Amino acid sequence: MLESRADSSPFWQPHDPEDEHLAEQVEHGREEHLLLDPLPPAENNAIVLESMNKTGKAFWMAVLGLGGLTLAFLATWIVQIFSGIGVTGLNRSVMWGPYIANLIYFIGIGHAGTFISAALRLLRMDFKRPIARAAELITLFGLAVAALFPIIHVGRIWKLFYMMPIPNQRELWPNFRSALFWDMTAITTYIIGSTLFMYLALLPDLAMARDHSTGWRRKIYRALALGWRGTEGEWHKMESTSNILSYVIIPVMFSVHTGVSWNLAMSIQPGWHSTVFGPFFVAGALFSGVAAVILVMIVIRKTMRFGYFLREEHFNAMGLFLLIMSFTWIYFYFAEWITNWYGNLPMEKAIQRMLTGDLAPLFYLMLFANIVVPVGTLWSRRVRTSLPAMFVICVFIQIGMYIERVVIVSGFLSRNELPFNWVNYTPHLPEVLITIGTFGFLALMYLLATRVVPIIPLWEVYEGQAMQATRRIGRAILPTRTESH
Amino acid sequence: MADNTTEHKWTMIVDLDKCTGCQACVVACSAENNIPTPSEDEILRGRGNQWIRIERYWEGEYPNVKARFLPVFCQQCGNAPCEPVCPVYASYHSEQENLNVQVYNRCVGTRYCGNNCPYRVRIFNYFAPHFDEPLEQQLNPDVTVRSPGVMEKCTFCIQRIRRGRETANAENRPLEDGEVVPACVQACPADALVFGDKYDENSRVAQMVPNERQFKLLEHMGTEPAVYYLKGGETHVGE
Numbered sequence: 015m016l017e018s019r020a021d022s023s024p025f026w027q028p029h030d031p032e033d034e035h036l037a038e039q040v041e042h043g044r045e046e047h048l049l050l051d052p053l054p055p056a057e058n059n060a061i062v063l064e065s066m067n068k069t070g071k072a073f074w075m076a077v078l079g080l081g082g083l084t085l086a087f088l089a090t091w092i093v094q095i096f097s098g099i100g101v102t103g104l105n106r107s108v109m110w111g112p113y114i115a116n117l118i119y120f121i122g123i124g125h126a127g128t129f130i131s132a133a134l135r136l137l138r139m140d141f142k143r144p145i146a147r148a149a150e151l152i153t154l155f156g157l158a159v160a161a162l163f164p165i166i167h168v169g170r171i172w173k174l175f176y177m178m179p180i181p182n183q184r185e186l187w188p189n190f191r192s193a194l195f196w197d198m199t200a201i202t203t204y205i206i207g208s209t210l211f212m213y214l215a216l217l218p219d220l221a222m223a224r225d226h227s228t229g230w231r232r233k234i235y236r237a238l239a240l241g242w243r244g245t246e247g248e249w250h251k252m253e254s255t256s257n258i259l260s261y262v263i264i265p266v267m268f269s270v271h272t273g274v275s276w277n278l279a280m281s282i283q284p285g286w287h288s289t290v291f292g293p294f295f296v297a298g299a300l301f302s303g304v305a306a307v308i309l310v311m312i313v314i315r316k317t318m319r320f321g322y323f324l325r326e327e328h329f330n331a332m333g334l335f336l337l338i339m340s341f342t343w344i345y346f347y348f349a350e351w352i353t354n355w356y357g358n359l360p361m362e363k364a365i366q367r368m369l370t371g372d373l374a375p376l377f378y379l380m381l382f383a384n385i386v387v388p389v390g391t392l393w394s395r396r397v398r399t400s401l402p403a404m405f406v407i408c409v410f411i412q413i414g415m416y417i418e419r420v421v422i423v424s425g426f427l428s429r430n431e432l433p434f435n436w437v438n439y440t441p442h443l444p445e446v447l448i449t450i451g452t453f454g455f456l457a458l459m460y461l462l463a464t465r466v467v468p469i470i471p472l473w474e475v476y477e478g479q480a481m482q483a484t485r486r487i488g489r490a491i492l493p494t495r496t497e498s499h
Numbered sequence: 500m501a502d503n504t505t506e507h508k509w510t511m512i513v514d515l516d517k518c519t520g521c522q523a524c525v526v527a528c529s530a531e532n533n534i535p536t537p538s539e540d541e542i543l544r545g546r547g548n549q550w551i552r553i554e555r556y557w558e559g560e561y562p563n564v565k566a567r568f569l570p571v572f573c574q575q576c577g578n579a580p581c582e583p584v585c586p587v588y589a590s591y592h593s594e595q596e597n598l599n600v601q602v603y604n605r606c607v608g609t610r611y612c613g614n615n616c617p618y619r620v621r622i623f624n625y626f627a628p629h630f631d632e633p634l635e636q637q638l639n640p641d642v643t644v645r646s647p648g649v650m651e652k653c654t655f656c657i658q659r660i661r662r663g664r665e666t667a668n669a670e671n672r673p674l675e676d677g678e679v680v681p682a683c684v685q686a687c688p689a690d691a692l693v694f695g696d697k698y699d700e701n702s703r704v705a706q707m708v709p710n711e712r713q714f715k716l717l718e719h720m721g722t723e724p725a726v727y728y729l730k731g732g733e734t735h736v737g738e
Contacts, residue, residue, distance in 0.1 A: 100625030105545030169608020169648025437545030
C-alpha cells in the first residue's frame with residue numbers, strides 16, 4: 015500500500031526544468047518543506063529502522079546514568095515506605111509537598127502530546143505529521159510517571175485500593191464528592207484513551223518494522239502489529255477511529271488538568287480557592303508540554319539523525335505555538351494575581367508578602383523563565399529555528415513551570431488562616447532524590463522506547479507528501495494541498 | 500429503658516478569660532489519647548502532634564506586651580471542610596454524636612483533610628508512634644495506637660462519651676450533664692473548659708451558650724464549629 019502510493023503519485027514534478035527561476039523555487043521548496051521533499055519509501059524506512067537499531071557507546075552510557083537515577087528513586091521510595099512519610103520535610107501545615115507538585119508537572123508534560131496529535135490532526139495542521147509520535151510518547155510516559163506520585167505521596171500505600179471503586183461485601187465505596195476521586199478517574203481515562211490513540215496510529219509503522227526486521231524484533235513487531243496488512247478497509251477503519259478518538263480525547267485532556275487543579279481549587283486554602291485554576295492549569299500544562307516536546311525533538315534530531323524529518327519549519331511552528339502558550343499563561347497568571355491583589359484579603363496579602371519575601375528568588379526566577387525568556391526571544395524566526403537557542407529556552411520554561419507548581423502547592427500551604435500555623439517548608443533529601451530520580455526514570459523509559467517504537471510516524475509523512483502538490487501561478491510556484499478526508 | 504440513643508450535640512466552651520496557658524490540657528490529652536511525645540527535632544520541623552495546642556499571640560510592642568492564649572483543638576464542625584474531600588470516607592460526620600470522626604482503619608493518608616482544615620488541627624502520623632520508657636506502660640486501652648500514615652485529631656474523647664452512655668444505659672437512666680468529661684476539661688485547673696450536650700436544655704453549656712462574650716473561631720468560613728470561645732478581658736484574638 016505504502017509502496018504503491020509513493021510510486022504511483024508523482025506528487026512533485028518540476029514544472030519547467032529549463033526555467034532557472036522556477037527551478038530555484040522548486041529547490042527552495044524542497045529544502046524548506048518536508049512534505050514537498052519526498053524520498054523513496056525504502057530510504058525513509060531505512061532512516062527510521064537504522065536509528066532504532068543503533069545503540070552506540072553514548073546510548074549505553076545514558077542508559078547507565080538514567081538507570082542509576084531510577085535506582086536511586088526506587089531505593090529512596092522503599093526507605094520512605096518503611097520509615098514513614100516523616101523522612102520528607104513535610105510538616106503540620108504543609109501536608110502536600112513536591113510530590114503533588116510533581117504530579118501536576120508531569121501531567122502537564124503529558125498534555126502537549128495528545129494536543130499536538132489530536133487537535134492539530136482535526137485542524138489539519140501539516141507540521142505536526144513527523145512530530146506526533148514523539149509527542150504522544152511523552153504523554154504516555156509523562157502520565158505513567160505522574161500516576162506514580164499519588165502512590166508515592168499517600169501515607170499508607172498498602173491501603174491505596176480503598177480509593178478505587180471495587181465492589182466489596184461491606185458496600186464501602188469511595189467518596190464521589192472528593193476532588194481526588196475525580197482526578198483519579200480523569201487520569202485513568204486519559205491514560206487509557208491516549209494509549210489507545212497512540213497505539214492505533216502506530217499499527218502501520220509497526221507493520222512496516224515487522225516487514226523489515228529479523229530476529230527478536232520481528233517477533234515483537236509481529237505480535238504488536240496485530241496482523242496489519244494495509245488493506246483499504248483497514249486504513250479506512252483506522253482513519254475513522256482515529257478521528258473519533260481525536261474528538262473524544264481533547265475534552266478528556268482538558269478534564270485531566272482541570273481535575274488536577276480542582277484538587278487545589280476545591281479546597282478552602284487561601285490562594286488555592288480560585289475559579290481561574292482550571293483553565294490556568296490547562297494553559298500551564300500546554301506551555302510546559304510544548305516546551306518538553308521541543309526538547310525531545312531537538313534531542314532525537316541530534317542523536318538519531320532525523321535531520322530529514324525534523325526541519326526548521328517544524329521548530330519554527332512549534333516555537334510559535336510555544337510563544338502563544340506563553341502569552342496565554344501570562345494572561346491567566348496576571349488575571350489570577352490582579353484579582354487577589356485588588357481584593358486585598360488578609361490571607362491573600364500574606365501569600366503575596368511571602369512570594370515577594372521568603373520565596374522571592376524562586377518567584378522572580380519563575381517570572382523570568384516563563385515570561386522574559388520566551389516572550390523576549392521567540393518573536394524572532396532566527397531564534398525559533400536555532401536548535402541551541404530553543405534548547406536553552408525550553409529548559410528555562412521547564413524550570414519556570416516546575417517552580418510555579420512547587421510554589422503553588424508547598425508555598426501557599428505555608429500560609430493559612432491562623433498565623434500561629436505558618437510553618438515554612440524546606441525540602442529534605444528524599445523528596446529531592448525521588449524528584450530527580452523520576453526525571454531520570456521518564457528519560458530512561460523514553461530512551462528505551464526510541465529503540466523499539468518507530469519514533470517518526472512514517473505513514474503520516476507519506477500521507478502528507480501524497481496530498482501535497484505545487485501549483486504554478488504565473489512566475490511563482492506555490493504549495494497546495496489536496497483535500498481528501 | 501432510658502433512651503440514650505437520641506442525638507447529642509457535644510459542645511465545648513473555652514473561656515479565654517480564665518485560660519492561663521498552663522498546658523495541663525495538652526498533657527492530659529496526650530495521656531488519655533495515647534499521643535506520643537514529639538522530640539525537639541520534630542517540633543522544630545513544625546510537626547507538633549498534640550491534639551490541643553495553646554496558640555500564644557503577643558499583643559502590643561515591647562515592653563508593653565501582653566501574651567494571649569488561645570487553645571485550639573478540633574472544632575467538630577457542623578459543616579466540616581475535611582469531610583467532603585476525603586476520597587475514602589475516613590473523615591465523616593457521626594449523626595448520633597454530631598461529631599466529626601476519623602476512621603483510622605479506613606485512612607490511606609492522602610492528607611487532603613489536613614490541607615482543607617482552616618484550623619490546622621488534623622495531625623498526620625509521620626512515623627510509627629514511639630513512647631519513651633516507661634510511657635508505653637500507661638497506654639489507654641480504650642484508644643487505638645495509630646499506625647504510621649494515618650490522620651488523627653481531637654475526638655472530644657469519644658471513648659468517654661461512649662462509656663458514659665453505656666453506663667447510663669446499663670443503669671437504665673438518662674445520661675446526666677457533667678457525667679461525660681473529656682480529659683482536657685477534667686485537667687483544666689482554671690475551669691476554662693466546659694463540656695456538655697447542647698441539645699440537653701438543662702446542661703451547663705446550653706445555658707452558657709447565648710453569651711455576649713461568645714465567638715467562634717474563623718466564623719466567617721461557615722464551618723459551624725461546636726466549640727464556643729468566650730472573649731477574655733481586652734483580648735482581641737480571633738476577631
